[in-house]
Amino acid sequence: SAVISQKPSRDICQRGTSLTIQCQVDSQVTMMFWYRQQPGQSLTLIATANQGSEATYESGFVIDKFPISRPNLTFSTLTVSNMSPEDSSIYLCSVEGWGGGEQFFGPGTRLTVL
């Protein structure tokens, strides 16, 4: 399985500010995804990070609020923009390898918005 790291691991931010979360994988992968896990809840897919093109967002998530970049096959960023307390969640990146199917998650970024 791939080794996935996320930065920062946690942060406390003020309302109205933005935070960029980084996801780094130790090997090239085909697919990268971003998920949100609200406190005590399940995971919800935010978007698919496409290498070299715009991300594909799920219903309820928009690019202006969650801009995503994926400059190469091992790295992606998610920005949470104009934050409000409702954005307090754990944000997780996941990757799918070349064989397809198996998807592995990073350790997550725990975000608290005051």
Add this chain to the structure above:
Amino acid sequence: QQQVKQSPQSLIVQKGGISIINCAYENTAFDYFPWYQQFPGKGPALLIAIRPDVSEKKEGRFTISFNKSAKQFSLHIMDSQPGDSATYFCAASSWGKLQFGAGTQVVVTP
């Protein structure tokens, strides 16, 4: 609209017992069904997964049973250990996009 329904919400089992978690789905386009284990403060870890052309898959103490016609699948944890105490999520995938169940908190008592 929750595409994957998971039950029970929580489960208490004695050490050595069997934990059973059930999931059901509606979308027949799903083609991959993984189970994840999550400990507090950690990301979900892939436990075991199955594709719809197989009815059962076993890895160590963990077994997935899959019923394609009923659109149901389940996780069995045999000989449950205190270290298995965690939250378990079933999921279903179409084109790599995972839809997760609500999760089951499993507590294994000594």
